[in-house]
Amino acid sequence: xxxxxxxxxxxxxxxxxxxxxxxxxxxxxxxxxxxxxxxxxxxxxxxxxxxxxxxxxxxxxxxxxxxxxxxxxxxxxxxxxxxxxxxxxxxxxxxxxxxxxxxxxxxxxxxxxxxxxxxxxxxxxxxxxxxxxxxxxxxxxxxxxxxxxxxxxxxxxxxxxxxxxxxxxxxxxxxxxxxxxxxxxxxxxxxxxxxxxxxxxxxxxxxxxxxxxxxxxxxxxxxxxxxxxxxxxxxxxxxxxxxxxxxxxxxxxxxxxxxxxxxxxxxxxxxxxxxxxxxxxxxxxxxxxxxxxxxxxxxxxxxxxxxxxxxxxxxxxxxxxxxxxxxxxxxxxxxxxxxxxxxxxxxxxxxxxxxxxxxxxxxxxxxxxxxxxxxxxxxxxxxxxxxxxxxxxxx
Numbered sequence: 231x232x233x234x235x236x237x238x239x240x241x242x243x244x245x246x247x248x249x250x251x252x253x254x255x256x257x258x259x260x261x262x263x264x265x266x267x268x269x270x271x272x273x274x275x276x277x278x279x280x281x282x283x284x285x286x287x288x289x290x291x292x293x294x295x296x297x298x299x300x301x302x303x304x305x306x307x308x309x310x311x312x313x314x315x316x317x318x319x320x321x322x323x324x325x326x327x328x329x330x331x332x333x334x335x336x337x338x339x340x341x342x343x344x345x346x347x348x349x350x351x352x353x354x355x356x357x358x359x360x361x362x363x364x365x366x367x368x369x370x371x372x373x374x375x376x377x378x379x380x381x382x383x384x385x386x387x388x389x390x391x392x393x394x395x396x397x398x399x400x401x402x403x404x405x406x407x408x409x410x411x412x413x414x415x416x417x418x419x420x421x422x423x424x425x426x427x428x429x430x431x432x433x434x435x436x437x438x439x440x441x442x443x444x445x446x447x448x449x450x451x452x453x454x455x456x457x458x459x460x461x462x463x464x465x466x467x468x469x470x471x472x473x474x475x476x477x478x479x480x481x482x483x484x485x486x487x488x489x490x491x492x493x494x495x496x497x498x499x500x501x502x503x504x505x506x507x508x509x510x511x512x513x514x515x516x517x518x519x520x521x522x523x524x525x526x527x528x529x530x531x532x533x534x535x536x537x538x539x540x541x542x543x544x545x546x547x548x549x550x551x552x553x554x555x556x557x558x559x560x561x562x563x564x565x566x567x568x569x570x571x572x573x574x575x576x577x578x579x580x581x582x583x584x585x586x587x588x589x590x591x592x593x594x595x596x597x598x599x600x601x602x603x604x605x606x607x608x609x610x611x612x613x614x615x616x617x618x619x620x621x622x623x624x625x
Contacts, residue, residue, distance in 0.1 A: 237249075309348075395441060420439055535547035
């Protein structure tokens with residue numbers, strides 16, 4: 231039985247695959263179109279008697295069909311991050327940057343290193359959560375960009391209004407969708423503004439109306455292009471209101487989907503783990519059995535420092551460069567949210583601050599501690615409680 235490593239430089243329309251043997255000799259190298267028939271023909275090139283490891287540099291939608299067909303065929307697949315591929319490329323002859331060379335680098339990297347995480351076929355639930363979480367991230371990005379564009383337009387209408395109103399507030403968006411200029415706000419008056427806001431079920435209608443009136447009273451000059459800017463601002467405000475509703479609907483879909491996970495209650499029981507953070511955790515981790523210990527999970531999340539020693543300089547630690555940023559974000563933000571309430575998380579953070587740690591260091595230490603707790607909860611299949619479980623009686 232021969233050992234073969236196949237590296238795949240993935241793309242949207244087509245991939246490039248290259249196979250090497252145990253000595254690093256190139257067995258074949260070919261371009262394959264990203265469709266079922268072409269991938270099926272690629273799989274035929276690998277002998278059924280060989281021990282084959284497939285390595286990919288992307289695990290997104292680009293390789294979804296390829297990974298699904300490899301899973302059906304029973305092949306092992308590992309993921310090699312793009313940063314690693316770029317670093318390893320410098321160790322091979324030549325300076326050319328081609329898909330064929332990248333595929334060979336990926337194959338040889340998988341051949342020389344055996345510590346890459348396997349790529350498991352996601353369950354239907356995890357695949358659904360991954361799509362919903364990614365979609366929500368796109369909506370948030372669109373929200374941030376649109377808010378910035380709206381604020382820029384409002385600066386061209388009235389800097390005072392732009393400074394006085396909060397454009398991430400739904401009530402402000404409802405107001406701006408109908409009244410954009412100081413003249414319009416003054417002409418409408420307090421009662422009409424409040425009535426408009428309440429008709430659209432805005433929170434703090436009176437407060438927002440009074441803030442807008444106070445700001446509008448400070449400017450009676452009409453700026454060039456104001457009418458055009460006002461029309462565009464109205465469109466952006468309406469778009470933001472639609473985005474806000476779409477994000478709420480997506481959050482509900484994420485929570486409904488996550489509730490079907492067998493350990494949903496356990497993950498949600500940890501303070502600070504809301505539905506979105508818990509769903510992102512499941513998407514990033516997948517099967518917890520991949521991680522033999524909480525230390526491995528912490529390293530994957532970038533919460534385990536690595537040494538940076540040289541000569542007499544010892545005990546220098548730094549944050550790793552290769553880690554799952556989504557998972558680190560989950561633990562970081564969930565830890566941050568727990569500081570607002572009394573409890574063991576806040577006590578642990580304050581203890582680290584008392585030891586001389588800065589805010590960021592104490593928060594990272596708390597996040598690292600929470601990795602241990604969550605890993606133990608999932609291992610033991612039990613929910614979080616403030617009181618530790620009673621020790622089992624000796625046999």
